[in-house]
Amino acid sequence: MTGEQQYDVVVVGSGGGALTGAWLAQKRGLRTVVVEKTGRIGGTSAYSGGACWLPGSQVQQRAGIPDSTEGARDYLAAVLEDPDPEKVEAFLAHSPELVAELEADDGIDFEWLPFSEYYDALGRVPFGRSIQPTNVKRGELPAEVARLVRPPVELDRAGQEGRNTLSGGQALVARLAAMFVRDGGEIRTNLPVTGYVTEADRVVGVAAMTPEGPVQLRAARGVLVAAGGYEGNAERRAERGVPGDVAWTMAPAETNTGEPIDAAVALGAATDFSALGWFCPGLAQPDGGGSFTLGFRSGLMVDATGRRYANECLPYDRFGREMAAAPERVPSWFVFDSREGGRLPAIAMPEGDPEAHLAAGTWVRADTLEGLAAATGLPSDALVETVTRFNGFCETGTDDDFGRGADEYDTFFAGGTGPNKALTPCDRPPFLAARFVLADLGTKGGLVTDAAGRVLREDGTAIAGLYAASNSAASVFGSCYPGPGAPLGSAMVFASLAVRDLAS
Template sequence: MTVSRDDSWDEEHDVVVVGSGAGALTGAYLAARDGHDTVVLEKAGRLGGTSAYSGAACWLPGSEVQQRAGSADSSQSARDYLTAVLGGSEPEKVEAFVATAPGLVAELEKDPALEFRLQPFPDYFDAAGRVPMGRSIVPLEIEQADLGELLALVRPPVERDREGLGHAEGAQLVGGRALIGRLLLAFDRTGSGEVRTGHAVTELVTDGERVVGVVAQTLDGPRRIGARRGVLLGSGGFERNQEMRSAHGVPGAADWAMAPAGTNTGEPIEAAVAVGAATELMDQGWWCPGIAHPDGSAAFTLGFRGGVVVDATGNRFANESLPYDRMGREMFAEPGHVPAWFVFDARSGGDLPAISLPPRSPAEHLESGTWVQAPTLEELAGATGLPADALTATVQRFNGFAEQGRDEDFGRGDDEFDRFFAIGTGPNPALVPLDQPPYVAARLVLSDLGTKGGLRTDTSARVLREDGTVIAGLYAAGNASASMAGAFYPGPGIPIGTAMVFSALAVRDMLDASL
């Protein structure tokens, strides 16, 4: 949509931020902190999106937080690590990210609402620059009472949100809820910021070559909102839009994605394309195995502490302890790998020997058939349709590996990340034998934490056209933009960390400020 300067707005602000995840709220806070009239437009009724569901790991290397904890992390080691993992791609963005991260953390921690600590969690690749136990930071927990009326705006944990419940009474906000809650509190205290829920941005308004506002669909009809300085799209990807997934060849399914229902359906990305924006990486996502749920959804699954994963042939096809994105990529590497089956025994007392969010009880799974249980492997094979000879041979071979302490097929337990969740007592704690019936098989599908393809941007998060020119007034960060990480997921907190940094760089550019 193109308008002239004398067309009226329903409301006008210096900065319009679309979305309310960690990146969007970081940008909104920085703009409002410096006295600029800022509005956050959120499609849903609550704030935080997938960020609120997360563990809130922020991959923001080289900061005072790592230094306070005595970490071996540094900006140079992070630069080396990203260069090694990404194969030297996107060097300008990598440099902008690494150079900005420490100052951003320092700026955020100047606000008493924003406190961080180091969270031990290994990086995902054995590459130059990796530091022991990782470099991710997380926000401190926060009491619900500290947020007051703002608490009602923060999306609750995924297990409660999917059931239509709010925050558990008296519980602290931790992880992603703490991050969103703290950013919202800091934003609100500036006195220069406002939040609008139920505002789905479907169009961008231009004045010649510049984006000057948005059109948001609300329950009261469309609302035209002007942006004097710029529009920042921090609205997430399109993982919940099956039509867009299919059009761009994104593996998995919308129902298996971890984004809150009704969110992340890609309208802001399409609105930017409509005004000439280029896109990249549109077939990419942040992948993870997902335990299939009775209602057709899936649960983000990581930290396998036992069991084996087999495909339709009854054979293992990967190291089950791989970082979740790498395991997800193994799953869609061959059509027969999805759905897979996670096979485990009674050592876990009937519970899943892994972390799965949101959880469902074993009884619910067994009743619905998403899990099956049997006294022997042969009977388990019959219940799942797997070849009995192959499944029993797979388990026997794996048990031999557990006894000798070496996975000769896939190297499970060789890497620091493999051992991070391991609880075994044998020579290799990541290899736990399966020899205590009854046996259980849990259906495993390909889930994701979001798509990572989106609008092409530069080092200031400015949205670009196909010819590389800048669309003035339009910025994008997080999963609304094409990720700096390309087809890789270097470490825990990269999605949130890059979203926060490039949102900050967007605000710095649009306000001509410095961090």
């Protein structure tokens, strides 16, 4: 398969943003192709929980929660640093329209997902305003889609059993892909995009590589790049100062290395890189990976000095940024006791087998805290003092050092029975310590775009025919992760706005 093929729209990537844009373009009668580098569609989006931060929609209204566009505007005004007001307004105005258009199709509907937002600020909705696509059974999907959707993270990374009901991000990807294929869209896998085809300053297609040689896919209306960030590219991470490591990113292997971003830069696209990512604590794995971890129920995190440095129940991106703030925090050790039978008292995706961790040394176990210190290399006096102090906070119900348990988010996952649900003592031997690294759910610097998703040059002019969304574009939220579903929600909105522009 070499030569040249003609479409109206070429969508690069197959995550939640890409597939939203692809379906909308196809629905508008534009002949659209999704071009995916790997053999599976969905990327990190398929690993995700599928939460979408799309405020003010009919779904929140149906659920009867106190969400509104105005409330979300207040919230973003309180939490964003240095926002682009035009893009924020475009996001707010278009979120409800997008959800209405999606739900008008039989192929997808959403439900409210209780999951606290990440900041205690004006406009916050109790237990959050994120929405999630409903589950879908594998048997209800077109065979092509069922075969192509990337498995959930536990299966893809740790070989755990697959499921016949797709939920979260898998449901989002599968549902959108099914709608796209049903409406005549084409999905092409194992086809890495290597660059753009241009004519007189306009992007008119993409260049891609097949095993048989290069191919050009022409796009009469435009190219939408929604192909992740550069989280899997060690060189780019180092150049742009992104903390963490390629080995610790949650993006699936062989996916997001940023060539579509590089190729746009070669055409003069402006970037806003600022070393940004969607960060999280990563449970170190015996194979060198790091598993996204959230929802600590008990235990405490210490740095190389044996001291705590933050509220362990902070929203994961905020905790990740605390980890990134000092070199002695990576790796950290998460110290916990045996109250959950030797399992990690948190949600880790995937957790891995405790015995395999112990054999590999990513976890250690000892009957005493002194023994744990010896096994980890942490200073014994400091570790004992830290745990003793922490256990004192559990008795009083107040974390005098970091305020753990004071915010709604802190107690969302924690089910302790003491005076503070988020403060459970670490006092049941044997004790364990798990090594933690700084993981990410993707980078979020990228191509500078306007409110219509058009890729801009340094002088603010648009590169005709080229659009970007998802982690390929610099995030509308900047350094902030406002709440669950912010990556997918913003990706979907700006992909949709891009299609509106290129279809007009």
